[in-house]
Amino acid sequence: MPTRVPREKPRKWIDAEIESLDPDVDHARIWQLGNAYRTSPMILNMAVCQGFLRLVGPASGARTLVRGGTGKVVLHQQRRIEHTMREVWTWYTGEGAHDPRVRESVERVNKQHDAWAGKYPDAILDVRQYTNTICIMAAEPHRVMQRLGLPGFSAKEQRAAYRHWSEIAQLFRIGSDQGVPLPADFDGMLDFLADFERNDYSTGPESNVVAEALLQQFSDRWFPRPLHGLGRGLVLSLATPELLAVHGLTAPRPLVARILRWALRTLITVGQRWAPDPVEVAPIPAAFAEPRPESPMGGRLKAALSSMRERRPGPDGSTSTSV
Numbered sequence: 526m527p528t529r530v531p532r533e534k535p536r537k538w539i540d541a542e543i544e545s546l547d548p549d550v551d552h553a554r555i556w557q558l559g560n561a562y563r564t565s566p567m568i569l570n571m572a573v574c575q576g577f578l579r580l581v582g583p584a585s586g587a588r589t590l591v592r593g594g595t596g597k598v599v600l601h602q603q604r605r606i607e608h609t610m611r612e613v614w615t616w617y618t619g620e621g622a623h624d625p626r627v628r629e630s631v632e633r634v635n636k637q638h639d640a641w642a643g644k645y646p647d648a649i650l651d652v653r654q655y656t657n658t659i660c661i662m663a664a665e666p667h668r669v670m671q672r673l674g675l676p677g678f679s680a681k682e683q684r685a686a687y688r689h690w691s692e693i694a695q696l697f698r699i700g701s702d703q704g705v706p707l708p709a710d711f712d713g714m715l716d717f718l719a720d721f722e723r724n725d726y727s728t729g730p731e732s733n734v735v736a737e738a739l740l741q742q743f744s745d746r747w748f749p750r751p752l753h754g755l756g757r758g759l760v761l762s763l764a765t766p767e768l769l770a771v772h773g774l775t776a777p778r779p780l781v782a783r784i785l786r787w788a789l790r791t792l793i794t795v796g797q798r799w800a801p802d803p804v805e806v807a808p809i810p811a812a813f814a815e816p817r818p819e820s821p822m823g824g825r826l827k828a829a830l831s832s833m834r835e836r837r838p839g840p841d842g843s844t845s846t847s848v
Contacts, residue, residue, distance in 0.1 A: 539563070539802045548684035552692075553621035555685035559678070560666060561617045562803050563796060566812035567747050573609060574743045574760050575669065576661050578736060582722060582771050584729030586654060589641070591731035591738075594830055598735055602742035603817040610813040616662075618806055622692035631696040638698070655697065655705045657721045660714040663690035668715070669763055673790040683711040726771050730833040736772035737826040745820040753823075762786050773829075 535541070539558050546555050564572075577598075581587040590598045597605040612630050619627035638650075650658075663686045667677040678686060687710055694705040708717050744756030758777045761769065762785040769776050776782060822830075 534802070534804050536801045543679075543681065546681075546685075548681050548688060552685035552688035553619065553624075555682060556689040557618055557806070559682050559685075561614075561806040564807045564809075566807065566809055569610070569613075569807070569809060570606060570743055570746060571760055572666065572669070573606065573613065574739045575763055576665055577739055578760075578764065578768055578772060579661055579665065579722075580654075580658055581732065581735050582726040582768065583654060584727045584732060586650065587729055587731035587735045589650060590735045591833070594734070594833070596735075598738045598742075599826070599830070601819060602738055603746065603819055606742055606746070607813045607816065610809055614809045616693060621689060622696055627693065628696060631693065635696075635698045642700070650699075652699055652706065653721065653725060655699050656707060656717065657725070659690050659694045659697075659705050659707060660718050660721075663687060664711065664714045664718060668718070670793070672763060672765075673786055673793070675790060675793060678711075687711040687714065722765075722767055726767065728771050728773065730836040732771055733773040733829040734826070734833050736774055737823070737829045741820070741823045741826050746817060758782070758785055759789070763789075 539562060543555055543558050548555055577590075581590060590596050612634060615626050615630040619630075621627065667683065667686070670677040691707050694707055695703070697705050699705065708714050740757050740760060741753075743760055744753040748756040758781055761774060762777055762782040764774070764776070766776070768774075777785065
């Protein structure tokens with residue numbers, strides 16, 4: 526029988542360590558404590574799926590991923606999430622913008638964006654979309670918790686999140702310009718996200734394609750086929766009506782959405798208040814290290830692709846006004 530390794534930390538230690546740290550100095554560690562320990566491979570996959578649905582709220586963002594139906598998000602969903610998880614996890618667990626691992630990771634993404642810009646010049650993200658991306662990384666976990674009826678980040682965690690991601694933002698390039706412009710603080714990030722969702726969201730023929738591809742990836746990875754509806758419902762139960770409308774998605778029935786949100790809220794509350802704090806970061810690299818075979822394209826994704834090919838976008842690339 527294997528010998529159990531004793532815990533080297535108190536049963537509840539994460540909040541105490543966060544409280545002892547300075548968000549202006551230890552912001553990377555505070556982010557790590559609040560977000561890299563208190564997660565799981567499935568939960569982080571769900572968060573990335575939610576985040577991408579918000580990233581592609583503008584029709585141009587959806588075109589960037591779908592690329593006429595040839596994008597990796599459509600044809601190689603599991604490979605794409607495995608690559609994304611490796612980069613995101615480096616940003617989550619690194620020591621901030623000065624960490625060589627973080628700098629190398631962001632530079633890989635910069636080079637990919639440069640390559641895409643050469644191949645798909647009509648799908649280049651603009652400055653506001655880059656700002657939106659960083660704000661989502663920093664503030665969306667807080668907003669999701671509040672949608673679940675939880676307090677979200679403490680004031681110290683908000684300050685640390687802003688500092689951590691604003692420094693990483695300066696490693697990104699937008700064309701030939703270095704750095705992503707950001708609001709002045711965490712509250713400014715929240716205001717920016719709300720404004721972006723009011724004024725920059727638009728729907729195009731690719732919007733439903735990328736949404737269905739993301740939902741299929743999450744469901745295929747974590748649920749057997751008979752339970753794919755549960756996986757889909759978990760993601761959609763956290764989406765706002767505006768986001769659902771942009772992507773042409775239908776919300777779960779109200780009772781189902783309430784039950785799923787209650788289950789997620791309970792899981793988070795138990796973990797934070799009563800369960801022993803984990804002593805190591807979540808095993809994200811191990812969970813996404815081995816390539817997962819791609820599943821056949823589902824019926825919803827096939828229908829979305831067929832509809833996209835039948836529709837003809839207008840001169841601005843979208844088929845409707847902003848929602």
